[in-house]
Amino acid sequence: MSTQPVSLSRDLTIKQVMRAELGDVDMAVWRSASGVVSAWENRCPHRGMRLSHGFVRGESLACAYHGWHYNCAGACHYIPAHPELAPPKTIKANAYNIAEASGIIWVNATGNVAPIDIPSSTVPVRSIPIACPVESALNGFSKHTHQSLLTQHTQAEIIADTPYVLALTPVGSNSVGVYIAFQHVNDSTTVAHITATDNASMNDVVALSRWANEVRDITEFSAGVSE
Amino acid sequence: MSFTLHDYVLSGNCYKVRLLAQLLEVSYTINPVDFHPGKAHKSPSFLALNPHGTLPVLESGDTVLTDSAAMLVWIAQQHDKQHTWWPINDAECLAMTVQWLGFSSQLTESIGQLRLHTMLNRPADAETLRRQSIRHLRELENHLTEQSIRGQAFLCGKQPTVADIACFAYTALSPDAGLEHTLYPGIRGWLHRIRCLEGFLTMPGIYEAHETRNEHTAAS
Amino acid sequence: MNAALEHALQDWYPVAMVGELAPGECKHSKLLGVDITVLANHAGNATESTPTITVRADGAPVDVQQAFDHWWVCLGNKPRSLFTIEEASEADRRFVPCGVVRVACSPLRAVENFLDIAHFPFVHTGVLGAEPHTEVYKYDVKVDESVDEVIATNIKFYQPQAAKSAEGGIQTEYIYRVPAPMAAVLYKTCPLKPDALDVIALFVQPLDEQTCDVWPWMALYDDTSTQAELIQFQQLIFLQDRSILENQLPKKLPLDPGQEIPTKADYTSVAYRRWLKKRGAYYGALEVHP
Ligand SMILES: N[C@@H](CCC(=O)N[C@@H](CS)C(=O)NCC(=O)O)C(=O)O
Numbered sequence: 123m124s125t126q127p128v129s130l131s132r133d134l135t136i137k138q139v140m141r142a143e144l145g146d147v148d149m150a151v152w153r154s155a156s157g158v159v160s161a162w163e164n165r166c167p168h169r170g171m172r173l174s175h176g177f178v179r180g181e182s183l184a185c186a187y188h189g190w191h192y193n194c195a196g197a198c199h200y201i202p203a204h205p206e207l208a209p210p211k212t213i214k215a216n217a218y219n220i221a222e223a224s225g226i227i228w229v230n231a232t233g234n235v236a237p238i239d240i241p242s243s244t245v246p247v248r249s250i251p252i253a254c255p256v257e258s259a260l261n262g263f264s265k266h267t268h269q270s271l272l273t274q275h276t277q278a279e280i281i282a283d284t285p286y287v288l289a290l291t292p293v294g295s296n297s298v299g300v301y302i303a304f305q306h307v308n309d310s311t312t313v314a315h316i317t318a319t320d321n322a323s324m325n326d327v328v329a330l331s332r333w334a335n336e337v338r339d340i341t342e343f344s345a346g347v348s349e
Numbered sequence: 350m351s352f353t354l355h356d357y358v359l360s361g362n363c364y365k366v367r368l369l370a371q372l373l374e375v376s377y378t379i380n381p382v383d384f385h386p387g388k389a390h391k392s393p394s395f396l397a398l399n400p401h402g403t404l405p406v407l408e409s410g411d412t413v414l415t416d417s418a419a420m421l422v423w424i425a426q427q428h429d430k431q432h433t434w435w436p437i438n439d440a441e442c443l444a445m446t447v448q449w450l451g452f453s454s455q456l457t458e459s460i461g462q463l464r465l466h467t468m469l470n471r472p473a474d475a476e477t478l479r480r481q482s483i484r485h486l487r488e489l490e491n492h493l494t495e496q497s498i499r500g501q502a503f504l505c506g507k508q509p510t511v512a513d514i515a516c517f518a519y520t521a522l523s524p525d526a527g528l529e530h531t532l533y534p535g536i537r538g539w540l541h542r543i544r545c546l547e548g549f550l551t552m553p554g555i556y557e558a559h560e561t562r563n564e565h566t567a568a569s
Numbered sequence: 570m571n572a573a574l575e576h577a578l579q580d581w582y583p584v585a586m587v588g589e590l591a592p593g594e595c596k597h598s599k600l601l602g603v604d605i606t607v608l609a610n611h612a613g614n615a616t617e618s619t620p621t622i623t624v625r626a627d628g629a630p631v632d633v634q635q636a637f638d639h640w641w642v643c644l645g646n647k648p649r650s651l652f653t654i655e656e657a658s659e660a661d662r663r664f665v666p667c668g669v670v671r672v673a674c675s676p677l678r679a680v681e682n683f684l685d686i687a688h689f690p691f692v693h694t695g696v697l698g699a700e701p702h703t704e705v706y707k708y709d710v711k712v713d714e715s716v717d718e719v720i721a722t723n724i725k726f727y728q729p730q731a732a733k734s735a736e737g738g739i740q741t742e743y744i745y746r747v748p749a750p751m752a753a754v755l756y757k758t759c760p761l762k763p764d765a766l767d768v769i770a771l772f773v774q775p776l777d778e779q780t781c782d783v784w785p786w787m788a789l790y791d792d793t794s795t796q797a798e799l800i801q802f803q804q805l806i807f808l809q810d811r812s813i814l815e816n817q818l819p820k821k822l823p824l825d826p827g828q829e830i831p832t833k834a835d836y837t838s839v840a841y842r843r844w845l846k847k848r849g850a851y852y853g854a855l856e857v858h859p
């Protein structure tokens with residue numbers, strides 16, 4: 123397993139928790155009230171409830187089932203059924219390595235996290251799921267560049283391959299650049315996390331969001347799936 | 350005007366009315382109808398009230414409404430003093446509200462039906478419903494993504510309208526039908542914002558907004 | 570055939586409510602991985618108010634019996650006897666079959682959740698529990714050897730709305746009973762009749778090891794609520810549990826201690842898992858290596 127993007131930073135706001143999947147790894151990713159981001163195995167040690175269904179209180183993630191509270195280090199520090207009890211140190215959520223860089227949250231479930239350095243990419247566009255393998259998605263976004271924002275002469279360059287990151291750099295006068303980091307969810311699901319260079323206007327970003335949806339339709343159609 | 354809501358606890362369409370009434374602090378009377386397993390909404394006495402044989406039904410004096418979107422408008426028109434939920438003073442926002450109210454009834458036909466099939470064993474063409482449901486979730490996600498890019502937290506602007514309530518129900522309940530929100534970040538953020546509204550009301554399948562309470566140490 | 574299935578085949582499971590199907594009406598379902606059809610017979614004599622049923626598994630007719638407002642079937646060749654619920658014959662109770670709910674979870678996880686009180690404040694907030702009343706006080710659990718059932722007693726919990734008939738919060742007392750691997754019965758304080766106990770049961774029809782149809786049933790003292798009110802109160806509660814049950818991992822119930830972390834509040838669940846293991850009731854459980 124390698125480092126993978128799981129979300130745009132924008133889409134995981136304070137006190138939110140989400141689920142992310144990387145192959146067989148099911149994880150809960152959450153942001154505390156002070157902004158600390160964590161990614162854990164999506165399984166409460168108590169009775170196996172998915173922690174992504176839980177709720178954030180201050181600097182803790184609490185489980186939806188019996189409300190056990192875990193701090194940012196993953197240690198359980200409060201069991202509501204036994205309010206006076208100091209939970210044993212051995213009760214811990216299984217944490218993965220996580221980093222936030224270039225407006226993206228990156229996780230490695232099995233080793234050190236090595237975010238891909240995306241130069242000057244600061245404007246989030248969207249994360250869009252595509253029902254196809256990662257190679258087809260990569261191919262789709264390389265071929266179907268945006269008609270006006272990204273000119274015919276756009277250079278599509280794969281700037282990283284574990285995970286895949288695609289850079290679309292227009293050669294023409296319009297200089298909005300686009301970066302796409304691909305999350306390999308499984309062999310039939312890919313998520314494209316899309317950002318743009320900071321000269322993109324709000325209308326550009328809306329246009330890129332629509333373009334991503336079109337590329338998805340075309341890519342899924344040619345991959346023979348239609349959702 | 351006070352009213353009676355002929356209601357079923359697991360119905361998303363009934364929930365829309367309960368939710369708006371709670372948010373606007375409107376009191377009303379509930380008449381539970383045995384939808385499952387009793388099929389009481391197909392009984393002759395119920396059909397005399399609503400020939401469509403659907404829930405909810407709102408009754409107030411001589412007024413009988415049989416469509417949840419109509420009920421939301423009826424309630425907001427009387428009780429939304431600020432005109433934000435039913436934004437009659439803002440032509441564009443009002444038009445958008447009507448548009449998304451229309452979309453909400455499509456959600457009943459896709460996610461709502463798939464949910465009855467998945468949860469209560471209603472016979473249905475599950476594969477077709479699943480595809481339609483995903484198409485609807487994607488359409489909603491596209492719109493909410495654009496809204497958040499424009500700095501608008503809700504479907505029709507910066508404030509929630511009755512259309513948010515109408516679309517919230519079956520979108521929030523889609524996991525009941527086996528469709529998770531994992532791959533829809535725009536929807537996820539929007540659901541969270543609605544759940545955290547002051548006076549929010551839950552139903553089974555939608556978690557209580559425990560995060561809006563104090564930490565346990567501060568609990569009194 | 571594997572031992573887990575062979576064991577499970579000898580028990581009785583609900584497949585329909587009495588009166589659910591009209592004469593001649595048929596439905597398809599599944600039990601322990603086997604396709605079944607349930608057919609309502611045409612009445613033999615006019616005095617019969619509800620039709621009897623015929624159940625076929627893979628085309629062959631199987632044994633059926635009627636109990637607790639449901640039809641029960643056993644697919645095995647050495648059926649154990651169906652457990653009893655004495656209160657089912659008390660004429661002054663209200664009997665409330667609540668219909669079926671499908672849940673994508675192990676039938677054993679559905680039963681275990683029913684035995685758990687610590688989740689009330691978080692899953693059934695404002696009804697069966699509420700913060701800060703989260704503490705689970707010490708209670709007693711044992712296996713009653715005379716009937717080979719798990720039984721938990723002396724359970725007390727604060728509840729904001731213990732039943733449809735409750736007005737305001739009360740300290741509720743509970744007794745839990747597991748009379749079969751896929752059934753559980755609870756007895757709780759009756760708000761309208763303080764010297765009596767309401768009975769609520771969960772009858773589970775295992776479709777396979779990771780999917781079940783759940784048939785809640787109640788025997789209550791309540792002469793004020795309508796049947797629809799009582800059913801919807803129970804559905805409100807059970808459908809809150811459904812969201813939890815579909816999200817527990819692993820899907821099958823781990824029986825080996827050490828895979829999950831119980832506390833004192835979980836003694837009933839610990840006893841249940843031990844009891845399942847001892848009887849070899851592994852259908853819906855993770856592989857156990859003795
Ligand atoms: N347009 C109606 C549709 C209502 C509707 O479809 N309700 C469902 C329950 S949520 C129903 O009663 N269905 C009848 C049935 O499925 O038997 C509304 O929004 O109120």
Ligand code: FES
Nearest residue numbers: 166168169185188
């Ligand atoms: S399963 Fe998480 S607190 Fe019990």
Ligand SMILES: [Fe+2]
Nearest residue numbers: 682688692810
């Ligand atoms: Fe429960």
